[in-house]
Amino acid sequence: MGELANCPKCNALFLKTKLQTVCQACIKEEEKSFETVYKFLRKQENRQSTLSRITEETGVEEELILKFIRQKRIQITHLPNLAYPCERCGTSIREGKFCKACQSDIKGQIDHLNQESALETERENSKKDTYYAYNTKNS
Ligand SMILES: [Zn+2]
Numbered sequence: 261m262g263e264l265a266n267c268p269k270c271n272a273l274f275l276k277t278k279l280q281t282v283c284q285a286c287i288k289e290e291e292k293s294f295e296t297v298y299k300f301l302r303k304q305e306n307r308q309s310t311l312s313r314i315t316e317e318t319g320v321e322e323e324l325i326l327k328f329i330r331q332k333r334i335q336i337t338h339l340p341n342l343a344y345p346c347e348r349c350g351t352s353i354r355e356g357k358f359c360k361a362c363q364s365d366i367k368g369q370i371d372h373l374n375q376e377s378a379l380e381t382e383r384e385n386s387k388k389d390t391y392y393a394y395n396t397k398n399s
């Protein structure tokens with residue numbers, strides 16, 4: 261189900277859904293921009309381009325190019341000078357959602373949580389044991 265909303269780009273009224281966050285006209289614009297960037301990067305000599313160079317050459321704004329990269333419509337595997345910001349701290353990264361520092365930070369937090377929940381389960385189990393022992397003693 262969508263809801264009527266104003267397009268964040270051109271302010272036109274449109275039916276907003278999860279997948280469609282800008283109006284039809286702006287989607288067409290985005291598609292055109294994608295084509296432009298895609299064609300530009302298909303040329304071997306342009307593969308070394310940085311983000312700002314692409315913006316200069318194609319006229320497509322950085323934000324939009326980053327969006328294409330995040331959507332994996334533009335694969336940066338063969339584009340050594342392209343990167344996008346870590347979703348947590350903004351450091352430039354080339355794969356995944358987070359930079360290495362954030363990854364290990366997040367992993368640390370998850371490990372910590374796992375440890376806590378393991379402890380919690382242990383506590384629960386020992387409670388059950390006590391309860392069980394108590395029951396058998398009395399029956
Ligand atoms: Zn629009």
Ligand SMILES: [Zn+2]
Pocket residue numbers: 346347348349350351358359360361362363
């Ligand atoms: Zn980070």
